[in-house]
Amino acid sequence: MSTIAAFYGGKSILITGATGFLGKVLMEKLFRTSPDLKVIYILVRPKAGQTLQQGVFQILDSKLFEKVKEVCPNVHEKIRAIYADLNQNDFAISKEDMQELLSCTNIIFHCAATVRFDDTLRHAVQLNVTATRQLLLMASQMPKLEAFIHISTAYSNCNLKHIDEVIYPCPVEPKKIIDSLEWLDDAIIDEITPKLIRDWPNIYTYTKALGEMVVQQESRNLNIAIIRPSIVGATWQEPFPGWVDNINGPNGIIIATGKGFLRAIKATPMAVADVIPVDTVVNLMLAVGWYTAVHRPKSTLVYHITSGNMNPCNWHKMGVQVLATFEKIPFERPFRRPNANFTSNSFTSQYWNAVSHRAPAIIYDCYLRLTGRKPRMTKLMNRLLRTVSMLEYFINRSWEWSTYNTEMLMSELSPEDQRVFNFDVRQLNWLEYIENYVLGVKKYLLKEDMAGIPKAKQRLKRLRNIHYLFNTALFLIAWRLLIARSQMARNVWFFIVSFCYKFLSYFRASSTLKV
Numbered sequence: 001m002s003t004i005a006a007f008y009g010g011k012s013i014l015i016t017g018a019t020g021f022l023g024k025v026l027m028e029k030l031f032r033t034s035p036d037l038k039v040i041y042i043l044v045r046p047k048a049g050q051t052l053q054q055g056v057f058q059i060l061d062s063k064l065f066e067k068v069k070e071v072c073p074n075v076h077e078k079i080r081a082i083y084a085d086l087n088q089n090d091f092a093i094s095k096e097d098m099q100e101l102l103s104c105t106n107i108i109f110h111c112a113a114t115v116r117f118d119d120t121l122r123h124a125v126q127l128n129v130t131a132t133r134q135l136l137l138m139a140s141q142m143p144k145l146e147a148f149i150h151i152s153t154a155y156s157n158c159n160l161k162h163i164d165e166v167i168y169p170c171p172v173e174p175k176k177i178i179d180s181l182e183w184l185d186d187a188i189i190d191e192i193t194p195k196l197i198r199d200w201p202n203i204y205t206y207t208k209a210l211g212e213m214v215v216q217q218e219s220r221n222l223n224i225a226i227i228r229p230s231i232v233g234a235t236w237q238e239p240f241p242g243w244v245d246n247i248n249g250p251n252g253i254i255i256a257t258g259k260g261f262l263r264a265i266k267a268t269p270m271a272v273a274d275v276i277p278v279d280t281v282v283n284l285m286l287a288v289g290w291y292t293a294v295h296r297p298k299s300t301l302v303y304h305i306t307s308g309n310m311n312p313c314n315w316h317k318m319g320v321q322v323l324a325t326f327e328k329i330p331f332e333r334p335f336r337r338p339n340a341n342f343t344s345n346s347f348t349s350q351y352w353n354a355v356s357h358r359a360p361a362i363i364y365d366c367y368l369r370l371t372g373r374k375p376r377m378t379k380l381m382n383r384l385l386r387t388v389s390m391l392e393y394f395i396n397r398s399w400e401w402s403t404y405n406t407e408m409l410m411s412e413l414s415p416e417d418q419r420v421f422n423f424d425v426r427q428l429n430w431l432e433y434i435e436n437y438v439l440g441v442k443k444y445l446l447k448e449d450m451a452g453i454p455k456a457k458q459r460l461k462r463l464r465n466i467h468y469l470f471n472t473a474l475f476l477i478a479w480r481l482l483i484a485r486s487q488m489a490r491n492v493w494f495f496i497v498s499f500c501y502k503f504l505s506y507f508r509a510s511s512t513l514k515v
């Protein structure tokens with residue numbers, strides 16, 4: 001029997017961000033491996049037109065929870081959804097609910113965050129910093145609390161090149177920022193934001209760094225651990241390979257490439273693609289929860305869960321494998337044939353954007369206008385290119401994350417726990433993983449039917465022929481214009497034509513002689 005699975009038996013677990021990508025996979029694994037856990041409290045913000053119960057059923061109805069329903073048929077009774085908005089004071093939790101949370105919770109997994117790179121500083125601080133502080137305050141009033149696990153990101157210190165499993169201080173105290181945001185108006189905040197975030201690439205990573213500082217400062221006598229995953233990708237093995245459910249990180253890029261919208265990207269091909277499967281992250285989270293509660297380390301331990309130092313893959317390898325998978329399992333109705341040009345040069349990147357992205361979008365919009373439809377491709381392309389520009393920082397650099405704590409934890413696990421809660425990425429086969437990832441994006445995100453593959457392949461062939469035809473026509477027009485304008489081009493043209501003519505005459509003569 002797994003020690004970790006047994007540890008969660010009978011426990012009351014509080015999860016924030018349970019409706020998100022990581023939160024869902026965490027709940028799934030908890031129910032599957034510890035079906036005898038007492039209850040999982042999830043803090044859910046109200047959604048228009050949906051009751052809490054409907055929200056829970058929607059999560060449980062997804063394919064992700066199919067195995068859970070077999071192992072734990074009464075799973076819906078073990079989820080206790082609580083209305084909460086982490087942007088509000090006391091999270092807007094009712095008194096009764098708060099009382100229950102305070103008196104019963106044994107373990108907290110704090111996953112909720114805004115992961116948008118372009119959020120306002122006010123909102124990002126509220127969610128990623130102030131809410132963390134408030135949750136810690138709540139945690140300090142929980143007599144039965146055994147461990148508080150805070151989910152950060154490996155990029156919270158991405159202004160550094162080598163990152164250790166320690167909490168780095170931020171130049172400005174989180175408390176000062178929280179206080180000043182209370183009285184500063186939005187216009188001034190916008191103005192000072194670049195000065196505050198300094199060499200962090202966006203507000204998200206900056207506020208996650210502030211969140212870690214808050215954890216350190218407000219930890220009191222709690223048992224706390226911080227987990228820093230890199231780019232969280234589709235499931236590797238559990239409950240089945242390839243599960244994804246949002247367009248963040250690589251997912252949106254895979255869709256945009258598979259649909260033929262995105263054919264070139266400003267990326268350093270040899271930079272490490274530090275993607276980490278979501279089930280690996282969840283396994284580490286559960287192991288850390290157990291270790292923190294049982295072994296009670298004296299200080300707050302930080303755990304990196306990254307792939308780059310143990311089993312590195314680079315963007316080139318990833319791009320090639322993604323394209324190879326599109327050959328086998330293409331997405332339906334692509335705009336153009338998928339392609340992946342990587343360039344680290346700004347000028348070349350702008351050239352590709354003009355020729356390979358904006359020009360086809362404009363041509364397509366002209367076609368839509370001519371056929372009496374509303375143009376939409378240019379707008380979509382502009383949004384896509386804006387998104388890609390925000391991700392560029394992460395695909396043009398490599399980082400080194402030390403993983404001493406993560407390795408130490410691995411060595412502390414029994415062989416059974418190492419198997420059930422496997423977070424050893426050295427065993428990951430990238431080619432297989434990427435193929436399943438792309439397949440998962442097709443099935444679970446795009447909800448495309450596998451029966452449509454032959455038709456999609458036919459469409460790709462047609463697009464290839466159109467591509468060749470278009471290029472040939474373009475070449476001939478360009479050449480014709482050049483000949484009309486330049487004597488040198490005419491000379492070259494006559495030389496080629498006379499050379500071909502001579503070659504053909506010689507060929508004909510020699511074949512006549514042989515006869």
Ligand SMILES: CCCCCCCCCCCCCCCCCCCCCC(=O)SCCNC(=O)CCNC(=O)[C@H](O)C(C)(C)COP(=O)(O)OP(=O)(O)OC[C@H]1O[C@@H](n2cnc3c(N)ncnc32)[C@H](O)[C@@H]1OP(=O)(O)O
Binds near residue numbers: 118254387
């Ligand atoms: C040709 C080359 C081919 C290559 C071959 C393929 C090989 C694979 C290569 C893979 C390289 C990947 C590198 C990943 C690096 C990640 C680093 C993460 C590091 C930190 C990790 C973390 O610690 S934490 C999670 C990270 N946190 C996010 O990842 C949120 C980002 N996101 C936003 O911050 C907002 O999304 C933002 C953008 C403001 C827009 O915001 P916005 O207001 O414009 O509105 P929306 O979000 O609604 O999206 C508007 C439209 O952009 C579309 N879209 C949204 N995201 C998209 C996305 N990723 N890729 C494409 N398309 C996306 C969407 O489909 C919409 O399209 P539509 O208009 O048709 O609806």
Ligand SMILES: NC(=O)C1=CN([C@@H]2O[C@H](COP(=O)(O)OP(=O)(O)OC[C@H]3O[C@@H](n4cnc5c(N)ncnc54)[C@H](OP(=O)(O)O)[C@@H]3O)[C@@H](O)[C@H]2O)C=CC1
Binds near residue numbers: 114
């Ligand atoms: N995905 C990634 O690549 C990485 C993620 N991380 C970290 O992992 C954690 C989870 O990320 P992920 O699952 O991908 O993110 P998601 O965006 O999928 O999930 C975010 C969760 O936070 C909840 N949330 C947001 N705002 C509020 C609010 N005001 N009140 C209550 N709940 C709120 C969301 O609820 P709702 O459903 O209502 O929106 C959702 O459940 C985050 O802390 C993130 O920083 C770290 C590294 C990489």
